[in-house]
Amino acid sequence: MTTKNLNGFRIEGAVALVTGANRGLGRHFARQLLNRGAARVYATARRPETIDLPGVVPLRLDVTDEAQVLAAAAAATDVTLLVNNAGVSHSTYFLTTDPAAIRAEMETNFWGTLAAVRAFAPALTANGGGAILNVLSAQSWHAYPGTNGYHATKAAQWALTNGVRLELPGTLVTALHLGGGRHRLQRRLRRAEGRPGRGRAGRPGRDRGGSGRGARRRMEQARQEVAGGGSHPVVRRDPGGHGLTHLV
Ligand SMILES: NC(=O)c1ccc[n+]([C@@H]2O[C@H](COP(=O)([O-])OP(=O)(O)OC[C@H]3O[C@@H](n4cnc5c(N)ncnc54)[C@H](OP(=O)(O)O)[C@@H]3O)[C@@H](O)[C@H]2O)c1
Numbered sequence: 167m168t169t170k171n172l173n174g175f176r177i178e179g180a181v182a183l184v185t186g187a188n189r190g191l192g193r194h195f196a197r198q199l200l201n202r203g204a205a206r207v208y209a210t211a212r213r214p215e216t217i218d219l220p221g222v223v224p225l226r227l228d229v230t231d232e233a234q235v236l237a238a239a240a241a242a243t244d245v246t247l248l249v250n251n252a253g254v255s256h257s258t259y260f261l262t263t264d265p266a267a268i269r270a271e272m273e274t275n276f277w278g279t280l281a282a283v284r285a286f287a288p289a290l291t292a293n294g295g296g297a298i299l300n301v302l303s304a305q306s307w308h309a310y311p312g313t314n315g316y317h318a319t320k321a322a323q324w325a326l327t328n329g330v331r332l333e334l335p336g337t338l339v340t341a342l343h344l345g346g347g348r349h350r351l352q353r354r355l356r357r358a359e360g361r362p363g364r365g366r367a368g369r370p371g372r373d374r375g376g377s378g379r380g381a382r383r384r385m386e387q388a389r390q391e392v393a394g395g396g397s398h399p400v401v402r403r404d405p406g407g408h409g410l411t412h413l414v
Pocket of ligand 1: 185186187188189190191192211212213227228229230250251252253254274278301302303304343344345
């Protein structure tokens with residue numbers, strides 16, 4: 167999150183809700199939102215007792231539990247920014263992994279995001295439109311051995327993002343396509359493949375999205391693929407140099 171102004175949407179004064187905000191990137195997003203002037207930040211988690219950020223409003227939210235999603239939307243009717251960050255990867259192969267594991271990835275990443283979007287859309291509209299940010303991956307666009315189920319979920323979330331943007335013209339609907347970070351989900355993937363960790367936390371990394379030359383080539387390919395669609399602007403490197411990449 168490098169700016170206070172996302173195409174006209176101001177973080178300053180916003181009321182944000184972040185899913186999966188008890189650790190990893192979600193916790194970081196919640197903290198940055200507070201630091202950058204959000205009026206209120208609902209930090210949600212499956213186990214709200216694990217939320218340790220001072221200044222946030224903790225809420226219980228398992229995005230795969232419809233009743234919890236509706237309860238969160240009923241509790242946070244003032245939301246103007248929904249950050250769909252919660253995500254899982256179970257290191258799945260299409261041909262050999264138990265399909266239940268692939269379904270579980272889709273359940274959280276795609277269906278959980280869709281449930282949150284549907285539940286919070288009325289409040290966003292009532293509050294002037296606001297914004298939705300879906301946290302995706304460079305793997306929205308390319309496969310990598312051992313993460314194919316995850317890749318499918320991120321591609322589906324990207325399609326979701328583009329479709330919801332059409333259905334909610336008054337809301338800024340965007341996706342953050344991350345490359346290499348140094349977070350728990352990524353470390354778990356590396357361990358599952360028997361690969362040692364590399365580098366220090368917070369340094370530009372080389373996850374399935376990657377941040378090196380190969381990743382830039384894949385991002386450029388993706389940019390060229392979407393360029394024909396017309397509705398997508400360009401892929402940019404994160405100016406903060408955290409190895410992140412995003413569509414703007
Ligand atoms: N780190 C990277 O390099 C990277 C790269 C590309 C994209 N991303 C995306 O960034 C997002 C965050 O990744 P991360 O690296 O911060 O992962 P992480 O450290 O594993 O954190 C995942 C978060 O999602 C939550 N979560 C999982 N299932 C949930 C559910 N059903 N309902 C609500 N919350 C749930 C977890 O909660 P619990 O504590 O309860 O498990 C945790 O807070 C994900 O969408 C991921 O796909 C990350």
